[in-house]
Amino acid sequence: MPTFVYMTRCDGCGQCVDICPSDIMHIDRTYRRAYNIEPNFCWECYSCVKACPQHAIDVRGYADFAPLGHKVRVLREEEEGMIYWKIKYRDGRVKEFSFPIRTTPWGSIKSPADYETPDTQALDSPMLAHEPTALHVDTLPTLSSSNNK
Amino acid sequence: MSLFTSRKTHFVDSDILIIGGGFGGCGATYEARYWARNAKIVLVEKANIERSGAVAHGLSAINCYMGMQWDENQPEDHVRYARNDLLGLVREDLGYDIARHVDASVHKFEEWGLPIMKNKDTGRYLREGRWQIMIHGESYKPIIAEAARKAATEVYNRIMVTHLLMDKKDPNKVAGAVGFSVRSGDFYVFRAKAVIVAAGGASHIYKARSIGEGVGRTWYAPWSSASAYGLLIPAGVKMTQMENKIVLARFKDGYGPVGAWFLLLKSYATNAYGEKYEEARFDELKALVGEYAEKQPVPTCLRNHAMLEEIKAGKGPIYMHTQEVLDTREKEEIGWEDFLDMTIGQAVVWASQNIDPREKPSELITSEPYVMGSHATCSGAWASGPEDIAPADYQWGYNRMMTVDGLFGAGDTIGGSAHKFSSGSFTEGRIAGKSAVKYVRDKSTDTPQIDDMQIKELEATIFKPMENYEVGRNEIVAGTVSPSYISPLQGLQRLEKIMDEYVGGISTYYVTNEPMLNRGLELLTMLKEDLDHLGAEDLHQLQRAWELHHRVWTAESVTRHTLYRQETRWPGYYYRGDYPKLDDTEWHVFTASQYDPQTGEWEMSKLPVHHIID
Numbered sequence: 066m067p068t069f070v071y072m073t074r075c076d077g078c079g080q081c082v083d084i085c086p087s088d089i090m091h092i093d094r095t096y097r098r099a100y101n102i103e104p105n106f107c108w109e110c111y112s113c114v115k116a117c118p119q120h121a122i123d124v125r126g127y128a129d130f131a132p133l134g135h136k137v138r139v140l141r142e143e144e145e146g147m148i149y150w151k152i153k154y155r156d157g158r159v160k161e162f163s164f165p166i167r168t169t170p171w172g173s174i175k176s177p178a179d180y181e182t183p184d185t186q187a188l189d190s191p192m193l194a195h196e197p198t199a200l201h202v203d204t205l206p207t208l209s210s211s212n213n214k
Numbered sequence: 215m216s217l218f219t220s221r222k223t224h225f226v227d228s229d230i231l232i233i234g235g236g237f238g239g240c241g242a243t244y245e246a247r248y249w250a251r252n253a254k255i256v257l258v259e260k261a262n263i264e265r266s267g268a269v270a271h272g273l274s275a276i277n278c279y280m281g282m283q284w285d286e287n288q289p290e291d292h293v294r295y296a297r298n299d300l301l302g303l304v305r306e307d308l309g310y311d312i313a314r315h316v317d318a319s320v321h322k323f324e325e326w327g328l329p330i331m332k333n334k335d336t337g338r339y340l341r342e343g344r345w346q347i348m349i350h351g352e353s354y355k356p357i358i359a360e361a362a363r364k365a366a367t368e369v370y371n372r373i374m375v376t377h378l379l380m381d382k383k384d385p386n387k388v389a390g391a392v393g394f395s396v397r398s399g400d401f402y403v404f405r406a407k408a409v410i411v412a413a414g415g416a417s418h419i420y421k422a423r424s425i426g427e428g429v430g431r432t433w434y435a436p437w438s439s440a441s442a443y444g445l446l447i448p449a450g451v452k453m454t455q456m457e458n459k460i461v462l463a464r465f466k467d468g469y470g471p472v473g474a475w476f477l478l479l480k481s482y483a484t485n486a487y488g489e490k491y492e493e494a495r496f497d498e499l500k501a502l503v504g505e506y507a508e509k510q511p512v513p514t515c516l517r518n519h520a521m522l523e524e525i526k527a528g529k530g531p532i533y534m535h536t537q538e539v540l541d542t543r544e545k546e547e548i549g550w551e552d553f554l555d556m557t558i559g560q561a562v563v564w565a566s567q568n569i570d571p572r573e574k575p576s577e578l579i580t581s582e583p584y585v586m587g588s589h590a591t592c593s594g595a596w597a598s599g600p601e602d603i604a605p606a607d608y609q610w611g612y613n614r615m616m617t618v619d620g621l622f623g624a625g626d627t628i629g630g631s632a633h634k635f636s637s638g639s640f641t642e643g644r645i646a647g648k649s650a651v652k653y654v655r656d657k658s659t660d661t662p663q664i665d666d667m668q669i670k671e672l673e674a675t676i677f678k679p680m681e682n683y684e685v686g687r688n689e690i691v692a693g694t695v696s697p698s699y700i701s702p703l704q705g706l707q708r709l710e711k712i713m714d715e716y717v718g719g720i721s722t723y724y725v726t727n728e729p730m731l732n733r734g735l736e737l738l739t740m741l742k743e744d745l746d747h748l749g750a751e752d753l754h755q756l757q758r759a760w761e762l763h764h765r766v767w768t769a770e771s772v773t774r775h776t777l778y779r780q781e782t783r784w785p786g787y788y789y790r791g792d793y794p795k796l797d798d799t800e801w802h803v804f805t806a807s808q809y810d811p812q813t814g815e816w817e818m819s820k821l822p823v824h825h826i827i828d
Contacts, residue, residue, distance in 0.1 A: 067427050067430060083262060084262055084264060084265050085261070085262075085265075086261040086262070086265050086266050086267075086270040086435065086437050087261070087430075087435075087436060087437050088260075088261065088372075088396055088437075088754055088757060089754075091754070102754065103754075104427045104430060105426070105427050105428075105429045105430050106430050106436045106437075107427075107430040107436075108270075108271070108430055108431065108432075108435050108436055108437075108559075109430070109431060109558050109559040109562065110265070110270050110271035110435075110558070111271055111558050112265040112270060112271060124562065126559075126562040126563065126565075126566045127424065127426070127427045127428035127430070127431055127467075127559075128426055128427050128428070129424045129425060129426045129427055129428030129467075130424065130428055130467040130563065131467075131562055131563060131566035131567070132566045132567060133566070134566070135562060135565035135566040136565070137558060137561050137562050137565060141352070148352050148554075150550075150554050150561075152550075152561060152564075152565050153565065154564075154565045154566075154568055154570075155565065155566055155567070155568050156568045158568075158570070160550070162547060162550050162551065162554065164350045164352065164547075164551055164554070164555070165329045165350045166329070166350060166352045166353040167327040167328070167329065167353050167357060168327045168328070168329050169326065169327030170327075171360070172360065173326075173327070174326045174327070174357070174360045174361045174364055175364070176247070176364035176365060177244050177245070177247045177248035177361075177364070177365050178247055178248070178251050178365070180248065182251060183248070183249065188249055188648070188651065188652055188655065189652070191311075191600060191601065191602050193245060193315050193318065193641075193644050193645065193648060194244070194245055194248035194249070194644065194648075195248075195318060195322065196315070196318050199317075199318035199321050199322060200282065200283075200315075200317050200318045200321075201282070201283035201317065201321060202282045202283055202317075205314060205315070206282075206288065206289050206314045207314070207602050207603060208290075208310065208602075208603050208826060208827070
């Protein structure tokens with residue numbers, strides 16, 4: 066389902082260009098608006114659709130196998146931590162779904178440098194950051210040495 | 215060169231350079247910072263780490279979680295599972311190492327804000343299957359990216375890394391990498407004391423089932439352009455199990471995942487006549503692979519095999535009976551979210567073809583082959599194992615270091631450690647990140663030495679496709695047909711056709727043999743020569759040109775490994791028509807290859823499989 070951009074909604078802000086993992090959302094030089102330059106490299110990941118502040122980007126199922134007349138629209142409310150989907154079938158049926166996307170405020174993740182500096186000798190142990198606490202078991206498992214020769 | 219006089223060269227020095235900002239790279243960045251508070255840690259990504267890698271659009275499940283806190287599984291259990299699935303051949307030390315750490319990664323994800331579904335009765339994570347837990351994972355990647363951004367000294371987005379750099383004084387020691395900005399066209403030279411390659415596996419080296427726009431909807435992301443291998447092979451890194459391609463049984467055309475349907479919703483598949491075909495083909499499987507057919511769960515490739523035989527017997531389409539299991543709104547939501555979180559295209563297939571999964575079944579089919587190291591397959595670099603676990607001949611210094619000094623890897627890059635998925639790739643990144651810090655501590659006096667001449671040559675090589683186009687386009691009036699250059703897309707189509715027809719693609723039902731593989735190699739050699747004549751109209755096409763280079767190196771390696779292993783190890787992934795059975799006497803080994811950058815020769819060898827877990 067490659068993306069396309071509605072002429073009347075796009076203001077050429079470039080957010081889709083910035084986010085597209087496939088580097089296929091580009092700004093048309095004549096119209097100063099975004100478009101999909103390479104639909105056969107579009108994974109329909111919806112990153113651009115979700116990022117567009119104007120809701121100017123939509124998708125039309127791959128012409129190879131998707132008959133016309135459908136819509137899968139999305140509204141990602143980042144602050145609210147929710148995503149809303151509306152699916153319209155070719156025959157007009159509609160389904161709606163909503164799901165949580167995050168349980169903490171955006172930007173709230175602690176840098177690993179904000180934790181207490183580990184003991185220098187710990188660098189030589191097999192233990193990774195936050196272990197064993199983060200494992201929720203007492204010790205990091207290992208194999209008895211007789212197994213490994 | 216004169217055509218781009220405004221091009222700038224940027225030198226970026228760091229202690230640790232991480233190439234690829236997917237789950238492996240983000241894990242490596244986070245962990246390296248934890249252990250090295252003052253180090254310069256640079257993460258470089260060809261897209262934008264907010265939405266890059268195979269998890270760009272999200273996931274609906276975490277497929278690798280032990281649940282040690284509830285004594286659900288121990289790391290040994292996961293090793294046995296992965297070993298059975300790959301018909302005996304996995305690096306048990308690497309798999310164990312990931313499995314023993316992975317729960318901590320998942321607990322951090324939850325603390326960071328990833329919504330993980332809970333079992334209402336037990337309060338534990340909701341299990342999809344024995345190893346999988348269900349998540350609301352639309353923002354899985356942005357959450358992980360936030361952690362990586364907090365940890366990195368600098369993140370460089372939109373830089374396509376094309377080559378690794380070796381030390382001027384020691385050709386077997388890494389010194390950094392080069393690439394270019396897909397936005398400005400500037401040339402970037404990264405010098406680093408240690409390098410972690412966490413790039414992606416390979417989609418689009420085989421012809422896809424779709425033929426038009428739909429080829430964008432491959433199962434693995436089209437931006438997974440084999441840099442995981444294409445960066446390593448020409449640098450002389452020893453590779454393993456590159457013949458271990460993966461083929462996926464998925465919902466047809468949209469490639470929607472089947473795991474939640476089979477495991478959580480308890481749906482089932484039949485042929486077009488309503489017959490459950492898998493059990494019926496058990497004896498046939500046993501004749502091919504012996505006792506491996508008796509393993510539970512049935513190995514992924516063998517399930518593919520049963521489906522393929524059913525289709526060949528004229529009993530397709532194969533159907534997933536979704537309509538039998540969606541009896542509540544809650545189950546319907548789980549079914550849809552499974553797609554909307556991670557494979558939105560499948561929802562579009564349903565909407566466009568008027569398929570309501572509550573009312574009718576959906577077709578399943580096997581995909582074109584892919585090359586990767588993180589799913590139910592284990593292609594990648596031969597890496598040193600964990601110090602406290604790995605057998606002596608599996609370790610030579612630092613955990614996850616490859617056969618090149620100072621070069622580490624994670625995720626799709628590292629071979630032998632199947633079934634890591636998102637959480638395991640992040641965890642392997644963490645292992646590599648800590649290990650790289652240790653390496654830099656031990657070797658802190660060695661600053662990387664770069665050969666200036668080599669840098670100049672690489673710059674010319676990297677930008678040559680644009681020059682080819684600038685010059686060549688004046689020869690023709692207009693259009694895409696030139697006698698002197700081919701576009702990256704034209705080159706890609708040739709690659710996909712060669713691999714499909716000669717190296718076990720969909721056209722031959724994944725069958726190949728020695729004469730076909732040799733013919734494939736001849737054609738690949740000519741394609742490699744033609745890569746000097748790629749023409750790129752702009753920087754986007756220049757990115758595509760270098761993605762193609764990485765794919766072609768990978769494809770050649772896949773072909774050579776497939777030729778070397780004289781057995782059919784994984785029926786359902788591919789078949790050697792001339793060696794149709796599994797052969798544990800000769801081939802209970804890893805295959806290895808090493809390309810010599812000086813001579814251009816490939817050396818193939820066998821490496822032992824050590825079973826350290828009963």
